[in-house]
Amino acid sequence: MDRQCTWQPGRPAQPSLPAGAAVPELAGGWPLIGHLPGFQKDPISMLSRGWREQGELVQFRLGPREFVLFTGPEAHDFYFGAPEEQLNAKAVYQFTVPIFGRGVAYDVSPELMAEQLGFLFPALRAAAMRRFARIMSEETTQFADALGENGQVDLPQAMNELTVNIASRCLIGQEVRDQVDAGFAEAYHDLQKGINTLGFFLPKLPTAAHRSRDRARRRVARIFGRIMADRRLSGARPDDFMQALMHAQYSDGRALSDDEITGILLTVLFAGQHTSAVLATWTGLELLRAPSYLARIRQELQDIYRDGEAVSFEKLNQQVRLEHAVRESERLHPPLIMLIRKVLKPLQYRGYAVPAGTMAMVSPAVSHRLPHVFADPGRFSPDRFAPPACEDKQHRYALIGFGGGKHQCMGKHFAYLQLKAIWTVLLDRFDFELDTGFPAPNYGSWVTGPVTPCRLRYRRRSQESVFQ
Numbered sequence: 001m002d003r004q005c006t007w008q009p010g011r012p013a014q015p016s017l018p019a020g021a022a023v024p025e026l027a028g029g030w031p032l033i034g035h036l037p038g039f040q041k042d043p044i045s046m047l048s049r050g051w052r053e054q055g056e057l058v059q060f061r062l063g064p065r066e067f068v069l070f071t072g073p074e075a076h077d078f079y080f081g082a083p084e085e086q087l088n089a090k091a092v093y094q095f096t097v098p099i100f101g102r103g104v105a106y107d108v109s110p111e112l113m114a115e116q117l118g119f120l121f122p123a124l125r126a127a128a129m130r131r132f133a134r135i136m137s138e139e140t141t142q143f144a145d146a147l148g149e150n151g152q153v154d155l156p157q158a159m160n161e162l163t164v165n166i167a168s169r170c171l172i173g174q175e176v177r178d179q180v181d182a183g184f185a186e187a188y189h190d191l192q193k194g195i196n197t198l199g200f201f202l203p204k205l206p207t208a209a210h211r212s213r214d215r216a217r218r219r220v221a222r223i224f225g226r227i228m229a230d231r232r233l234s235g236a237r238p239d240d241f242m243q244a245l246m247h248a249q250y251s252d253g254r255a256l257s258d259d260e261i262t263g264i265l266l267t268v269l270f271a272g273q274h275t276s277a278v279l280a281t282w283t284g285l286e287l288l289r290a291p292s293y294l295a296r297i298r299q300e301l302q303d304i305y306r307d308g309e310a311v312s313f314e315k316l317n318q319q320v321r322l323e324h325a326v327r328e329s330e331r332l333h334p335p336l337i338m339l340i341r342k343v344l345k346p347l348q349y350r351g352y353a354v355p356a357g358t359m360a361m362v363s364p365a366v367s368h369r370l371p372h373v374f375a376d377p378g379r380f381s382p383d384r385f386a387p388p389a390c391e392d393k394q395h396r397y398a399l400i401g402f403g404g405g406k407h408q409c410m411g412k413h414f415a416y417l418q419l420k421a422i423w424t425v426l427l428d429r430f431d432f433e434l435d436t437g438f439p440a441p442n443y444g445s446w447v448t449g450p451v452t453p454c455r456l457r458y459r460r461r462s463q464e465s466v467f468q
Contacts, residue, residue: 020351020353021351022353023058023352023353023354024055024059025058026049026059027053034060034063035061036063043338044363044441047071048366050071051071051366051370055071056072057069057070057352059358063201066357066358066359067358067359067360068343068354068359068360068361069361069363069366070360070362071363071366071367072367073367073396073397075349076397076400079362079405080362080404080406080407082347085344086345087342087360088344089342090106090109091344092341092359094106094203095199095200096195098194098210098213098214099213099217099270100264101221102263103257103259103260104116104263105263114406116264117268117410119244119248120241120268122244124411129313129413129414131239132414132417132418133311133312133313134313135166135169136166136170136422137311137312139165140166140425140426141425144426149459150457150460152455152457153455153458154453156281156449156452159277159280160189162277162422164180164188164273165177166273166422167276168184170240170414171241171265172224172269173238173240174238174240175227176224176227183223187216187220187223190215191213191216191217192274194209194212195447196209196444196446200446220262221258224258224262224265228246232246242261242265245260268410268411271410274335275335275336275447276411278335278448278449279326279330279415279419280422281449282329283325283326284432284456285438285450285454287423287427290380293325293380294427296321297322297423298427300319300321300322301319301427302466304318304319305466306466311425319420319424321382322420322423323416325382326420327382327385327392328380328385330399331368331374331392331401332368332369333441334400334401335448336403336446336448337363338362338365339362339364339400339403339407340359340361341359341361342357343357343358343360365448368399373391373394373398374391374398375389375391428461428466430458430460431461432456433457434455434456434457435455435457436454436455439451439452439454
């Protein structure tokens, strides 16, 4: 605990009930389809109403499926700490299998998935992150150079393009980055479109988006396969995730197949890019409507880079004001508004019984706006993460934008570093102005960014750059 941080105790959890009590239901369901109309229109409004009316646990139905929402830090603790054989992610995220491929991620046992992702942890250590910081700065500088002196940009599209370039170069390899404009970016974007609400429920439905998804998966496999073949032929051994996987072995001594390597790389790329692009967008938008805090970030840049040094891992770690802005944007606009597990074995929480077969859910978008956890929760206030408030430290699961427990996103610190590098360069280079009103969230996408188009006007700043 940070001794400089103080806070008031949160709202007490609901009292325990006699074992076996039914989870209270959300009012207003329709025959047969339950709460599906309200959920499709505005899922967060509906889920927030459930918390206000019923508290930590509330039950609702979407079509034929029963859901229970767990809300609040104590409920999150129970949720993220439940064993895999009781609350299971694999049973829910089968819609990712056509994207990542067979034999990886949610198509294998939790133990094998952990082993596959474990191959990559060495590549996320401090030495690698120092190299990544340099790459992030270089890619953002190239992106800024291409923008010219002034103009207009669609921010979500721009952040998606930039983070694809960064993530492909950092996480997969220079060869993939070199092919971004030669087919990889197009294929990757088609894969992104395969992550949608319809695909969650019916991942094999032969829609146009799903057919494009499947063609894109085959195309990415061919691109990665050619690169791996060329490396084996030439003997090249770059220091990147692809090479780490090419030399990895399972605990039984078996090497990974090319298709397994492709699937794991896609899993990591989605984790390191898709949510980062959305969070980078929301961060920029929030800063533009908080000019006083933006001025403090610019002053922080002046102070940290006063000697004209280049952007680096060490310098980025000193930029606490910018990091607080990123984390506040994560709180207000978590890219993943819902995390879902399937109840395989009945569970009990504070006397409530949740039967097997139920879909158990937490919602960062709901829980991040609880007034007993975050003061004035609808307001953009990055200082809530600084002493003396430190509102996120009330509980380890107060902020869950990157999940929690066994399935917490391994790329969380990569994402924070990437977003800080992006906005360090762009805020040093340009002044921005929102060309439209502040956008609403687009709930039609599984990863929730703003409704597009979302255009910014930009102009090169007259001040000299603070870093080389």
